[in-house]
Amino acid sequence: MEKTLQEGSAGQVYRVQGSQxxxxxxxxxQALGMTSGCPVLILRKKPRGAMIIKVRGGRFALGRAIASRILVEEA
Amino acid sequence: MELLSIGFVGNPNCGKTTLFNAYTGANLKVANWPGVTVEKKEGRFRLHDHEYRLVDLPGAYSLTSYTMEEQVTRQYILSDEVDVIIDVADASALERNLYLTLQLIELGKPVILALNMMDIVEKRGMEIDTHRLPEMLGIPVIPVSARRKTGLDILMHAAAHHKDGSAEEMPLIHHHDGAGPQSTRHPHEHHKEFAMVYSDAIEDKIDQVGEQLHKQYPELTNLRWHALKLLENDPEITQAYPIDGGLLDRSYEQEIINEKYDFIKEVVDEVLVNKDKKAAVTDKADQALTHPVWGLPIFLLIMAMVFFLTFTIGDWLKGYFEMGLEFFSGAVLSGLEFLNVAPPLISLLVDGIIAGVGGILTFLPNIVILFLALAFLEDSGYMARVAYVMDGIMGRLGLSGRSFIPMILGFGCTVPAIMASRALENKRDRFKTMLITPFMSCSARLPIYVLFSQLFFGGYAMLAAYSMYVLGLLVAVLVALILHLFDHKKAALSGGSSLLIELPEYKAPSAHTIFIYVWVKVKDYLTKAGTTIFVASIFMWFLLNFGPQGYSEDMAQTFGSKIGQFIVPFFAPIGLGFWQIVVALIAGISAKEVVVSSCAVLFSVSNLTSPAGMSALSGVLASIGFGPLNAYALMTFSLLYVPCAATLATIKKESESWAWTGLTAVFQIGVAWVVTFAVYHIGLLFC
Incomplete structure (x- = not known):
């Protein structure tokens, strides 16, 4: 089932489907490794704000506006 | 002696600067890249038969041409100025670091991979097969530890030996997915030639585009890289080398990136042993430091600590500097009198130069401690977390958490803070950040607070000084909020601003890196004392000792007094209607410390910051009716008006607009006037 990364929850792994x-x-x-099909782990998430993700061994803080435009599916 | 130019390239946070510093020490030249304000560091040293010229290139994740840093890095590497590229990789985050490595290899210049932070890798119980890695990549791989200074000579040796060698000399022993040459229908067997071999479909395309390129641009070298860039639709290369034949039907960037990462995964799977134990420490620390509730209070506590240390320990050390200055000033004075030097000249030397410049030098301990703390925050990896922690609050102001980093750096010095705003991709965010960052109280304003709060607020001196930092932050927030109310609709249309920042793993900061960071700042401060403040002190002395009638003992008859009195009406409503203060504030535009050094000259108090000097100054001030409320107004105005000439120059450079720079200056003076007016008149109610 497809949803945005922003709708995901902490501790879960998702697979990137695309972005708008x-x-x-x-x-x-993409240069940071977030290509389609790549797994993303949400490490931490503020209720209505930014999140910390792990992609290809790197940790990134991601703002809400970006996370809500990345499509993922549950891995 | 042979000169070898080496470019240091690497991801941000890979320890590149620490490694660079390990070679060059404090002996480096910091400048900007021609035409752009991205910092360029250059150092030279000798080892055996070679002279090495090291250039620290801006940190980059890839070599596309989307950000200024990446453009600078790419252009520099492609130029003839670099003989060898040293690619610094964080061995503890090999997967992501190798992406840049693959791109560098494709550029076709000699590349050496420096595997940095091997000590951390070992500590975590991981192992990297440093024999297999070079076989798979086709470039020399040298394990180093910049912090422990191991492997440094070997790395330079490798650079010297490898400078003419391209990948051809190195045996490439690898195949993707165990597929032999027989399983491919692509006519060429590339696995012996290139580290990164793509799928047949992409390889076919590369060959076709490469042939076409060769036909149209026979002089072009490294066809493979140019072909790849064309296939990726790279704007710069596409414009420089348009090709015919409709070969570029679409962008193949997605596939090219994916295949690179697939190959990296193979490499990492093969060379990295025990990778599961990774990063336990960072995750634990982040439990607290990025906690949804406690993250913010912890940050505020850390900042409070920073300023507490700056004021207490700094002031304690300052006492010793003052004693030294007093002794020096006294010795010079009696020496000159003994030699029968003319009184005006003695006055220039003792009251002008020593009082002005020396007074500023006594603040060095405060400034060293502040920069020490900032260096610690930056080098430990905490700064990026602050961006995350502050993202929610900054979001309400229409900015991303990333804008907060320049603001914190602004506590140190406004000039690099404004340069740091370059990391913000959104232009609207950048300009907003540049507008509010100068309100953050920089270290040059600190002498003003320390002096005047100690003079007038006794036991509450530290509180008064603290309040300036809070006030500056509040004004910055308020200005951002007001701007946001005006432009949030337009901002939403432009895509909005959103946080994207890497959170590096925490590490114990390197003492050497911190030392160099602080040393560079101290050097700047001393240079400023020796140039701007020196000249300003002499200039002030002339203005205050010469009038229309020539040299004058009566300061009221001098040019300085006349100019000050002319502008006094503007400052009178905000409690600063004293011509001496007006002159000091105007002079302070050259550099904020000059407000203090000018006071020394203006009120003819030689050792301004010593107890004796302070009681003399407070006597003079009391005689002209300058009380605590006036002092607080002065601190407020100093906090908010134009930081310094260097800041304006930086804003001009960054914004590339004189109009914007002028507007910023007028805006700052306006805000300073309005806020000081409010502070003064509210204060009057209670006095």
Whole structure:
């Protein structure tokens, strides 16, 4: 089932399906390893705010506006 | 002697700067890249038969041309100025670091992989097969530890020997997914030539595009890299080398990235042993430091600690500096009198230069401690967490948590803080951050608070000084909030600002890195004392000792007094209607410390910050009717008006607009006036 990363919960792993982000930002995320099919672990999440994720061995803080535009499915 | 130019490249937070410092020490040149304000560090040293020139390139995750840092790095590497690239990788985060490595290898220049932080890898019980890794990548791999200074000479030796060698000399012994050459229908067997071999479909495309490129641009070298960039739709290369034939039907970037990461996964699976124990410490520390509820109070506590240390320990050390200055000043004075030097000249030296410059030097301990603390926060990896912790609050102001990092750096010095706003991709965010960062109280304003709060607030001196930091933060927040109310609709259209920042693993900060960070700042401070403040002190002395009638003992007859009195009406409503203070504030635009050094000259108090000097100054101030409320107004105005000429120059450089710079300056003076007016008149109610 597809949903946005923002709807995910801490401690869960998701698989990236795609994103609806501006091109430059999308390419940045891809360069950081967040390509489609790649697993993402949500480490921590503020109730209505930013989250900390783990992608390909790296940790990133991700704002709500970005996380809510990344499509994922449960892995 | 042979000169070898080496470019240091690596992801942000890979320990690149620590490694760079391990070679060059404090002996480095910091400048900006031509045309852009991205910091460029260069150092030279000799080892055996070679002279090495090291250039620390901006940290980058990839070599696309989307951010300024990456563009700078890529252009520099492609230029002829680099003989060898040293790719610094954090061995404890190998997977992500290797992505840049693969791109560097594809550039076709000699690359050496420096596996940094091997000590951390070992401590965690992990192991990296350093024999298999170079076989798979086709480049030399040297394990180093920048913190323990191991492997440093070997790395430079490798660079010297490898400078003419490209990947061809190195045996490449690998295949993807165990697939032999027989399973591919691609006509060429690339596994012996290149580390990164793509799927048949991509390899076919690379060959076709490469051939076309060769036809159209026969002089072009490294066709494979250019072909890849064209397939990725890289804007710069696509524009520079357009090709015919409709080969570039779409962007293959997604596949190219994915296949690189697939290969990296293979490499990591093969060379990394015991990778599961990773990062337990960081996760535990983050439990507390990024806690949804406690994260913010912990941060505030840390900052309170920083300022507490700055004021208490700093002031204690300052006492010794003052004693030294007093002794020096007295010795010079009696020496000059003994030599029968003309009184005006003695006055210039003792009351002008020594009083002005020396007074500023006594604040060095406070400033060292403040920068020490900031260096610690930056080097430990905590700064990025602050961006996460503050994201919610900054979101309400229409900014991302990332904008908070320049603001914290602003406590140190506004100039690098404004440069740090470059890391913000959204232009609207950048300009907003540049506008509010100067309100954060920088270390140059600290002498003003220390002096005037000790003069007028006795036991509450520290509280009065603290309140300036809070006030500066409040004004910054308020300005951001007001701007947000005006532009939030437009901001939403432009995609909004959102946080994206790497959270590096925590590490014990390297003493050497911190030392160099602080030393560079101290050097800046001393340089400023020797140049700007020196010149300003002499200039002030002239303004205050010469008038229309020439040299004058009566300060009221001097140029300085006349200028001050002309502008006094502007400052009178905010409790600063004293011509001496007005002159000091105007002079303070050159650098904020000059407000204090000018006071020394203005009120002819030689050792301003010593107990004797302070009682002399408070006597003079009391005689002109300058009381505690005026002092608080002065501190408030100093906090908020134009930080210094260097800040304005930086804003001009970053914004590339004189109009914006002028507007910023007027805005700062306006805000300072309004807030000081409010503070003064509210204060009057209670006095």
């Amino acid at each position: 982000l501006p091109l430059a930002l999308r390419r940045r995320l």
